[in-house]
Amino acid sequence: MTETAKIVLEGVAKSFGSKHVLRGVDLCVQQGQSTVIIGGSGTGKSVTLKCVLGLISPDAGSITVDGQDVSRLRGRARETMLDKFGMLFQGGALFDSLLVWENVAFRMLQGRRKLPRHDARDLAIEKLRRVGLTPETADLYPAELSGGMQKRVGLARAIAAEPEIIFFDEPTTGLDPIMADVINELIREIVVEMGATAMTITHDMSSVRKIADRVAMLHDGVIQWEGPVDDIDATENPYVHQFVNGLAEGPIEAIR
Amino acid sequence: MAILSLIQGFLASIGAAVLGLCQAAGHLTLFAGASTSHIVRPPIYPVELWRQFLRIGYFSLPVVGLTALFTGAALALQIYIGGSRFNAESVVPSIVAIGMTRELGPVLGALMVAGRVSASIAAEIGTMRVTEQIDALTTLSTNPLKYLVVPRLVAATIALPMLAFLGDIIGIMGAFLVGVGRLGFNEATYIQITWDFLEFGDVTSGLIKAAVFGFIIAMMGCYHGYNSGRGAQGVGRATTNAVVSASVLIFASNYVLTEILFAA
Ligand SMILES: Nc1ncnc2c1ncn2[C@@H]1O[C@H](COP(=O)(O)OP(=O)(O)OP(=O)(O)O)[C@@H](O)[C@H]1O
Ligand SMILES: [Mg+2]
Numbered sequence: 001m002t003e004t005a006k007i008v009l010e011g012v013a014k015s016f017g018s019k020h021v022l023r024g025v026d027l028c029v030q031q032g033q034s035t036v037i038i039g040g041s042g043t044g045k046s047v048t049l050k051c052v053l054g055l056i057s058p059d060a061g062s063i064t065v066d067g068q069d070v071s072r073l074r075g076r077a078r079e080t081m082l083d084k085f086g087m088l089f090q091g092g093a094l095f096d097s098l099l100v101w102e103n104v105a106f107r108m109l110q111g112r113r114k115l116p117r118h119d120a121r122d123l124a125i126e127k128l129r130r131v132g133l134t135p136e137t138a139d140l141y142p143a144e145l146s147g148g149m150q151k152r153v154g155l156a157r158a159i160a161a162e163p164e165i166i167f168f169d170e171p172t173t174g175l176d177p178i179m180a181d182v183i184n185e186l187i188r189e190i191v192v193e194m195g196a197t198a199m200t201i202t203h204d205m206s207s208v209r210k211i212a213d214r215v216a217m218l219h220d221g222v223i224q225w226e227g228p229v230d231d232i233d234a235t236e237n238p239y240v241h242q243f244v245n246g247l248a249e250g251p252i253e254a255i256r
Numbered sequence: 257m258a259i260l261s262l263i264q265g266f267l268a269s270i271g272a273a274v275l276g277l278c279q280a281a282g283h284l285t286l287f288a289g290a291s292t293s294h295i296v297r298p299p300i301y302p303v304e305l306w307r308q309f310l311r312i313g314y315f316s317l318p319v320v321g322l323t324a325l326f327t328g329a330a331l332a333l334q335i336y337i338g339g340s341r342f343n344a345e346s347v348v349p350s351i352v353a354i355g356m357t358r359e360l361g362p363v364l365g366a367l368m369v370a371g372r373v374s375a376s377i378a379a380e381i382g383t384m385r386v387t388e389q390i391d392a393l394t395t396l397s398t399n400p401l402k403y404l405v406v407p408r409l410v411a412a413t414i415a416l417p418m419l420a421f422l423g424d425i426i427g428i429m430g431a432f433l434v435g436v437g438r439l440g441f442n443e444a445t446y447i448q449i450t451w452d453f454l455e456f457g458d459v460t461s462g463l464i465k466a467a468v469f470g471f472i473i474a475m476m477g478c479y480h481g482y483n484s485g486r487g488a489q490g491v492g493r494a495t496t497n498a499v500v501s502a503s504v505l506i507f508a509s510n511y512v513l514t515e516i517l518f519a520a
Contacts, residue, residue, distance in 0.1 A: 055394060086395075106396050
């Protein structure tokens, strides 16, 4: 496989008031690879993904997707860039005024990829099946689902339009171990079969081992370590060592 | 020294408030400009527009109708008292008609809708902001201003004149019921006076006002919701601010519009 950089972050910094969340993140994600970002709670993992999507504008640094500087994009050009992406938000972020299937097929109900309503619905039901939800859930409202079910609907929506790049923000939190494994397999499948580029945030080490090609560890606003998943156990890096083994003692303080 | 620093602190707090107000006004102007410019640029979302039209227009009918009915009835009594002081009880139908169409129909209707609709728009969009639904819209290549704000603005601007027109009719009817049932007017004469007296401009000037009020109501709801702070508290504050600012702006713009229409 030829290595082409799909997403490149250079020196990305972001502060909220006096709180310096990102202090210069450098990260390169290759085409067709699955990168997992690990790191303590509140270290800015979600903020990093949102910077790439342009939902948060970084204070400094550059972000390129397919060689295109995304921070300069506006209007139609930005929408075209976002057409490549699918995003699962940490909280699901389902539209609660729409039915579950309308959420999943949102992209196919308007805009350039518009399908007839009936076809869009069939497609939504197919995607729901892939995340382990029955067709009956399609006609419910998101508020009628459990937390884990909402998460899976969010996942179905993220993958519905078969995007080139998919971001998963904690895809398996709140799921039972069996369902978590189903979702891990699904993410792996999407990367391998559809050739998508994935960036996943997770705290779950078994997920990391299952879905990652490479792992990046974010702490103190910078990427402390980046490398192939097979190296996480062997690495000398004290941050990774502490995180992977879940130790209270180490360079990462328990109070953040 | 203590007094000096006290005065200084006082002046500083006034300055900060004024600066804050200017900043908010600038922010609002930018938001309003951006959203209005999207009204004419495709894509448009007709389904959303229809949904909002029903919600803002149709479901406000009972509130606006009842308000107009009782206002018209009370107005008839008050004007009767005033008129009887110089033996001119017969002005009741004409003054009620002009008062309802030019002023009370649009203003009271808009205030009732402001309470109902600004609040619910602000709460809905604010919740969408807080739960990242607005971010999700963006990542699904959908412009939130187009998808959320424009349908509400257009729907309210169209719905309010319709509501005000119905309010005019129901208000005059309320006054008619009181006039005929309580004040001893002849049915046919009451209607005849109202009809002869009212001018086209009385009604249209009220409807123009109502359209502006509709725009203000939706704009305040959207603006405060869209810029809602984080958490339930942020949404609560956005809702309050939307209702208060919509109401105040309705009164202020009512005076300005009346002045303009008065001169015209
Ligand atoms: N919109 C915002 N305004 C102000 N502060 C923010 C905002 N978004 C995030 N933050 C702050 O940035 C920091 C990082 O947040 P982020 O959501 O990226 O954490 P995270 O690494 O995803 O954590 P978790 O694993 O708990 O989800 C937090 O301290 C948070 O308070
Ligand atoms: Mg997060």
